[in-house]
Structures are given as C-alpha cells and as structure tokens.
Amino acid sequence: MCLPRAPLRQSLRAVFATVLLVVAAAPVHAAARMDLDEGWTFRIDPEGRGEALGWSGKEPAGTRAIRLPHSWNIGEDHDVLGVGWYFRRIEPPASGAHSHLGLHFGATFYSARVFLDGREIGSHEGGFTEWSVDLSDRLRGPGFLAVRIDNRPGRATIPGFAERGGTGAWYDWWAFGGIVREVWMEAGGAAGIVRQAIRTEVSLRGALVRDRIVLRNSGLAPLAVTLRATARAPGGEVAGSARRTFTLAPGGGEWPIEVGIDHPLLWSIDQPNVYRLEVALEAGDGAPLDFRVDTFGIRTIEIRDRHLLVNGERVRLTGLTRHEDSPWEGLAETAGTIRHDYDDLVALHTRLTRPVHYPQHPLVLDYADAHGILLVPEIPVWQFSESQLADPAVQELARRQMREMIEQAGNHPSILAWSVANESATGSPGGVAYFRALRDFIRDIDPGRLVTYADDNLPKLERAQDSAANDADFLLMNQYYGSWHGPASELGPALDRVDRLFPGKMVIISEFGYPGIFARSPGEADEARRRILREQIPVLAARDWIAGAILWCYQDYKSRRNLWPGQEEGYVEHGLVDEWRQRKPSYEVWKRLSAPAQIAVEWSRPDAKGGWNYRIVLSPNSPDQLPYWRLRGYRLEWTVLDEKGKVLTGGSRSFADLAQAQTIEGTVPAQAPLRLVARLLQPDGVVSLDETFALAGRRPEI
Numbered sequence: 029m030c031l032p033r034a035p036l037r038q039s040l041r042a043v044f045a046t047v048l049l050v051v052a053a054a055p056v057h058a059a060a061r062m063d064l065d066e067g068w069t070f071r072i073d074p075e076g077r078g079e080a081l082g083w084s085g086k087e088p089a090g091t092r093a094i095r096l097p098h099s100w101n102i103g104e105d106h107d108v109l110g111v112g113w114y115f116r117r118i119e120p121p122a123s124g125a126h127s128h129l130g131l132h133f134g135a136t137f138y139s140a141r142v143f144l145d146g147r148e149i150g151s152h153e154g155g156f157t158e159w160s161v162d163l164s165d166r167l168r169g170p171g172f173l174a175v176r177i178d179n180r181p182g183r184a185t186i187p188g189f190a191e192r193g194g195t196g197a198w199y200d201w202w203a204f205g206g207i208v209r210e211v212w213m214e215a216g217g218a219a220g221i222v223r224q225a226i227r228t229e230v231s232l233r234g235a236l237v238r239d240r241i242v243l244r245n246s247g248l249a250p251l252a253v254t255l256r257a258t259a260r261a262p263g264g265e266v267a268g269s270a271r272r273t274f275t276l277a278p279g280g281g282e283w284p285i286e287v288g289i290d291h292p293l294l295w296s297i298d299q300p301n302v303y304r305l306e307v308a309l310e311a312g313d314g315a316p317l318d319f320r321v322d323t324f325g326i327r328t329i330e331i332r333d334r335h336l337l338v339n340g341e342r343v344r345l346t347g348l349t350r351h352e353d354s355p356w357e358g359l360a361e362t363a364g365t366i367r368h369d370y371d372d373l374v375a376l377h378t379r380l381t382r383p384v385h386y387p388q389h390p391l392v393l394d395y396a397d398a399h400g401i402l403l404v405p406e407i408p409v410w411q412f413s414e415s416q417l418a419d420p421a422v423q424e425l426a427r428r429q430m431r432e433m434i435e436q437a438g439n440h441p442s443i444l445a446w447s448v449a450n451e452s453a454t455g456s457p458g459g460v461a462y463f464r465a466l467r468d469f470i471r472d473i474d475p476g477r478l479v480t481y482a483d484d485n486l487p488k489l490e491r492a493q494d495s496a497a498n499d500a501d502f503l504l505m506n507q508y509y510g511s512w513h514g515p516a517s518e519l520g521p522a523l524d525r526v527d528r529l530f531p532g533k534m535v536i537i538s539e540f541g542y543p544g545i546f547a548r549s550p551g552e553a554d555e556a557r558r559r560i561l562r563e564q565i566p567v568l569a570a571r572d573w574i575a576g577a578i579l580w581c582y583q584d585y586k587s588r589r590n591l592w593p594g595q596e597e598g599y600v601e602h603g604l605v606d607e608w609r610q611r612k613p614s615y616e617v618w619k620r621l622s623a624p625a626q627i628a629v630e631w632s633r634p635d636a637k638g639g640w641n642y643r644i645v646l647s648p649n650s651p652d653q654l655p656y657w658r659l660r661g662y663r664l665e666w667t668v669l670d671e672k673g674k675v676l677t678g679g680s681r682s683f684a685d686l687a688q689a690q691t692i693e694g695t696v697p698a699q700a701p702l703r704l705v706a707r708l709l710q711p712d713g714v715v716s717l718d719e720t721f722a723l724a725g726r727r728p729e730i
Contacts (some may be wrong), residue, residue, distance in 0.1 A: 059128075059216035059318060060121060063521035065096040068207075072100060073176075074268055076544075076654050084378035087144025091320045092220060092543045094634045097134070099206035101179075106242050107597060112205055113177040118213070120167050124442040127218045129163040129701030134209025134390075136177055137359060138185065149159030154186065155179075155208070155359075155427065156408070157432040163213070174452035179205025184421045186383070186429055190411035192453050196607045200600070201351055201385070204359035209389065209462040218247040219276060220318040221309055226439045227476055235292035237547055238267070241307060244280035251276045252312035258285045265305065267292070277531050294339050295441040297379055297657045298711050300400040302441070306372040316714075318552040325397060325441025329478070334534045334573035337687045338402075344656040345402065345576040346622040348373055348604070349539070351585040352389065354608050358586075363391055368609070370395045373582060374714060376604070376615075378620040379655060380576045382482070382504075382538055385410050387433040396442035399712075403440075404480070404504070404538070405433060406447035417449075418458035426462075427469050435473050445478035446470055451506060454496040455485055482538045484513070487522035492529045498721050502575075503530060504538035511546045527573065535573055537581040537659045544601025547588055550612075553601055557614045565621050569654040577654055579618060583607060624649050624659060625686070627706045629721035639697035639724060642668065642704055647689040659686040666692070671701045705711065 036568040069091035073083070081088065081625050100112045119605040120129060125691050133140070137155030141148055150161030181203065182189045183196075190197045222242040229236045237259055245251055254273045261267040285307075288693075292300040330337040337343070350369055366389060373381070383392065384403055386408040396403050407429045409417075416422050430448065448466040454461045467479045483497055484506040492498045503675060505526065510516035526535065542560045544553035561579075568577050585604040590599045599607045604615040630643040646664055649656045666676035676696050683690065696702060700723050708717040 037182075050215060059214045059220060062121060062215070064116065064118065064131075064211040064213060064214045066098060067116050068094050068098070069115045070094045070098065070100065070110055071113050071115075072105055073113055074108070076111045078113050078176065080112065082146070083115075084114055084143035084148070084150055084176070085172060087172070087174075088113075091115060096207050096211055097209050097357075097362070098205040099137070099208055099358040099360040100202045101202060101206070102356070102358050102360075107631045108205070109180050110178065110205075112177050112179075114177070114207055116173045117170060118167065118173050119170040120163075121213070121215045128244070129167060130160045130214045130640050131163050131214050132160045132214060133207065134158050134211065135177055135207075136175070137205055137208050137402050138181070138187075139178045140204065140207075141176045143176070144171050146172075146174075154295060154429045154432065157429065158209075158436055159432070175207060177207065179203045183416060184419055184425070186422065186425050187408035188412070188416070188422075191413040191416055192411040192451070196305075197411070198588045199385075200587050201407070202353065202358065202588075204353075206317070206358075206360060208358075208360040210457060217317055219245050219253060219280075219311075221307060221310060222280070222437060223318040224305065224307060224320065224322045224439065225435070225474075226305055226322060226324040227474075228324065228325060230294070232329050232508075233290075235289040236701055237287040237305065237324070237550075238288070239285050239307070239595045240282055241285060242280070243276055243309065245276045245278050248278055250278065253317065254312070254314075255283060255285055256308040257285050257287050257688055258306045258308075259289055260306065262293060262301045262303065269661050290327070292326045295327040295397075295400075296339055296341075297343060297345075297402075298660055298662075299402040300398055300441075301325060302397050316478055322439050323394070323397060324439050327441055329444060331478070331534050331575060333577075334532065336575035338657075342651055342656070343379075343575070343599065344580070344651065344654050346655040347378035347381040347401070347576070348376060348579045348582045348618075349382050349384050350582040350700060351384050352386075353585040353607075354393065354582070355586075361389060366391045366395070371398070371580065372605075372609070374399055374401075376582075376619050377624060377655065377716070380404075380444075380446065380536070380578060382406060382578055386583075387437065388430075390436070393440045393442065394435055397440050401427045401442055402444040403442045404445045404447050404536075405437060405443065406450060406482070407433060409449040412449065412452040414453040414456040414458035417453060417456075418724045418727065422463060423462065426466060426528050426657060430466060430470060431473060434470065438474055438477075440491045443477065445480050445501065445561035446474070447504060447686065448479065448481045450482040451484045452481075454481060454483060455489060455494055460494075460499070463501055467499060478502060482506050483540075484508075486529070487525045489529055497530065497533070500533075502534040502536065506539035506580075507537060508540060508543070509564075510556070511543055518562065519564060523567070523571055523574075525581060528570065533573075534575050535571075536576040536578065537568055537574060538578050540577065541602060543590055545592060550601050552697060554614050557612075557616045561614065561617050561621055565654055569652065572652070574654070579604070585610060597606055622655060623717055624657060625662075625708060625717060627664075627708065627717055627719045629704050629719075631702075631707065631721075631723050639695055640700070640702060641693065641695050642693040644694075644704070645689060646686070646692070646708065647664065648686045660684065662686050662716070663709045664690075664706065665709065666706045668694075668702060669703045669705065669714045670698055676702075 071091040108642040144149040152159040259268045268289045478501040480500040482504040508517035542557035547553035585601040663682045665680040702723040
C-alpha cells in the first residue's frame, strides 16, 4: 500500500491524520511534496551527441510525450542500448516558504546526469535505488530540466559484463533504460529529517527500539531543537515514546533515540505485525520543523544448530524469485503489476525469496512486511570475475550501492539478510577479499543483520577456506542439477559434499528449477520442470540443515542470454508463468508441493441405501518437510455439494495452534456424485489451500 502524496501546502496536522489510516506504507514527510510524473518528453540519442548539440539546455525536435515511470525499451525502442534524454519544465513551489528544495528520483537505469538550464547539477550511477539533487540555491524561478540516461553496461558497472563467463558477456536480464520509478520535489525548512535507521531488541522485559535519526541543518547557525519519537502499535495506539533536546550544528548530523515497548506484538510469518515510528522535529520554541513516519517490526532472527529461527521458533521456508519485468512496463513497474505478482506469489506459499539480483521497489518491501515474507536483497554483482571483484572502482561502487540499499530498506522487518554477489569468482583470493570487505562494511552500518552471497560452485571446492562462503553467516546455494550442473541424480551427493565442507553452516537453496533451453520445446521444458520439482523437494527436505528453497523463477523474463537457439533477444523460458503471467502446468505442481499443510478426505458408506460419511484430515507439515512453520490462527472451511452444485452441508473450524493433524467427520444423506470443497485460510483470510474431493458412484476419486 502506498500513501497518496501530500499536496504542497498540506499541514503537519493533515499529514499526521493521513498516517494514522495506514498500517504499512512508504515513509511519510511533513515536507511538501510535488509529483513530477507528468509533463515529460523523451528522445533517444543514438549517437550520444545530445549534450554537444545543446539538449541539456533546450528541448530538441523529435521528442515524444511520456509519463513516468518510463523505460524506453518498450515498443519501438525495445533494443536500444545507449543514451536517452528526458525533458521537463519545472518551477519552485508557489508558496516560497521553504529554504530546502530537493529533486528526488525513485530510480534511474543506469547512469544519470541532471541538467538545469544547461548546467549539470547532479549525477548517479546504479539503477535500483532512490537518489536526489539539492535544488535549494539553484531553482529560483521556472527552469528547464534535462536528464541524460545511459543504460549500457561495462566491466566496472553494477550490473556489468559478466566476465566470469568471458569478456563482454551480458548479464541475464534486460537493460531497461529510463527513469524507471517516480520523480518528485520536496520542499521544507532549514532543518529537517533525512531518514531513520530503526532497529529493535527483544528481551523478557519487552522491546527496545533503537533509532538513529539523520538530520540536516541547511542554515549557517546552530539550532536548538527537540526530537519527539512515538511508536504506534499495529492498531494505532501509542506503544511508547521518547524525547531529547540538543543543539543541531550547521550541516546536521545523526542522533540516536530509544523507545521502550512493553508487551510487543512480534512480527512473524503468519502474524506480520507492523509498527510505525513517528518522529517530530521541533524548534526550541516548540514550532514544528519536520515530521517523518517509517514502519518497522519487532522480531528476532537467529541461526542455531544450522537451523533458522524466527522469534525462537524454527522455520523452513520456500518461495520464488521474480524479476521486475513485464512486456507492458519492463522495469518501470506500477503498483498494479507489483500487487498482482506478489498476490500470486503468496498464493504459491512464498515465505522466503532472494527476491532477485537487485534492490527492490519500496512497494515490494511494504508488501513483504505486511504478508510475512522474508527477503534476502542483493546488489547486482552478477557473475563477476576475480579481476572485476578486485577492481577498486567496482568495490567502491558496490559499497555505495549497498549503502543506498540498506539505508532505504533496512527498517523493514522482512529483511533477513543482505547478499553482496551472485555466482561470481568468490572461490578465488580476490573474491574472498571482496566478500570480507563488503561484509565488514555492512556490519559497520547494519550490525544486526546477516550477510551472505549466492554461490553456484560450492560442491566443486577442495577446501572451505578457499571460498568466501567460509566467511558468510550462512550459505546461499544455487543448484541446477538436471541441467547446467549435471545429471539430476548428482544432487544428493553434491549436497552431502557441501555438508562435509561446511559442517557448521546453514544452507538456503537460493536457486533451482529447470531452464527451457535444455529441452526441445516449452512443453517439454515444463514437463521436465515438473519432474525436477517432484524429485528435488524431498531430497532438499531430507537435509536437516537446509532451511529454505527458492525456485527460479516466477515468470519468464527478457534477456540476451539463455534463449532458444538463434535468438539474440527474447524471454527466458524459466518461469511457472510466462511473460504475460499465463500459468504453466508446473504452477499447480509447485503450489501443491510448497503448501504448509495437506488436506485429505476419506469417503465411506454405512449401507447401500444410506448416504455417505466423510472424514477430513488436515495435517500441518512437520520440521522434516519443506516448507515448515508453526501454523497459528488458521481456519478450515468445507462444503459438500451435489452434482448440480447445491450445498448439502458444510462447516468451519478455527485452530489457535495447528501443531498436529486434525480430523473432522460428517455425514451427507445423499447419493453420489458428490464434491467436498475444503479451504484452509491464513489468519489474514488469504486462502492457503483450496482442494476439491470428488465422489462418483461407489468409487471415491481423491
């Protein structure tokens, strides 16, 4: 869910009232916010001559009107790699009662330069995180804004050429160039709240919320200020508060504040309780300066005896990865596409996902918080060689992208860990050094979180010490036995070798599945995919130290690699749904295999003339299965219908704690054919299981 953006003169009181209506939402500021998604024009610059031709200060001929978010790689410019320009007239807020003005970009892919009236005022490299430009002393009246975007990869860009596999090799998704998320201006006073870093601790006495608040002071003189922090429980009631008074020096700084919460409602898989932290910045005389709201959750994450524990309880989870990609939007996704896909992922029992190779849209983070999904976000260091990992420019860019991702996503309780790379040369001295440097960097800015990376070469190692995996908090293992990595029969031995190499490490299978290019047709590919799913889930579940399994992937996605022979661009046939979200047969197979419980029905007939007895058995998964988590607050509903669909009987039963198999019996005074429809509902009402059991004549069809 996303808050409506505040109009320019919205009062602090109005913002506060709006915030109280929202359970989980993007951060809210009291600063006035002006949408800039309308009124843009765009033009491709195929020869990269736009700056020399004066496009930074004047709109050229041949532009077309567009609306943000936007990627030019949809439609006529689908294959354009290079430079594109965006143009718009802007002016400062009419009020004029502001001393700080920022221009914010939700994300631009990949490298961006911003010009105001022909003068460069800012730049950014990286395609998946928010960034901003200070306009405070630059925009005094109407101005001409030009944004130059370049979507081409290089060996030192992230993502960049995947040189572990050869010089100039492409990464395996599309370079959707453009201003791919929203753009807005934010106007505020001389002092303001930049961001919060909210972390929590849980003890027998309750919870302690530790907040590090970054403040700015755009003025030249110190300011006497007061910070007030108020934590609100999921229902909106005040759960705790704190205040502190201090002097804010010019430029600003970071200030800690702590809020205690008694009897906290914990965030968990089936009870994803989301709190809000409201922070008010006031002048010495009590006048409001700024106001910000961020969401957070209270939970513990622990690895013990190679098991993953959430709030002290063991979980084994499954899920799917998903590219931010569709034929109608590309990377420039709107809320409707995100909601559709993640609703489908929840229907497929997703409780854990990586979720793909790059930082996610804020709406994805909010959705995961609200639906109990654990995430391992990653920066797109994808199949880098040792020389790339050892490159100081790559390391510096990786740190910058990691910092941006953590600062923007770190408050979310859904974040399980951070990942620093995928399938790169981490089994080399340069790769080990890269991982250690990034791990230490992350621990400095987010010391409570786990750090890892995805590896596809673990079974090939001679010694654990030769790999960065030895230094990771847990292992992410990509395995494609049955295709890239060898015969499907080798999966078990490969897992056992990883167990011997890393006897103290928990493992999450971060990718598995079946790529279509190994079959002769999409139909044959999906048949093989179904076989892989049925065969490999039991193999993974049998290893107690495997805490999760993530299927690659939800949908087919656009790429220049892993395509059918003869294709130079197209959609990788790898998903449970195609690029248009049409379901393949493997969709239903995965849905059944990844369910957290099973329903069975037995029919019996007491005599030849009477009706039928039914017996429903609801069995939650156990810790030796994938997935597994303790099911609390679930409800079973069932209905028995005749051949015309008429309801003959039914009922429902709720379970405070579904720890063991439950049996429900009933009688139907009717003849066959009959159908019993059983649905298991999660605490939030989402259908977890929906099964139909038919009885035709005297022979049950189950």
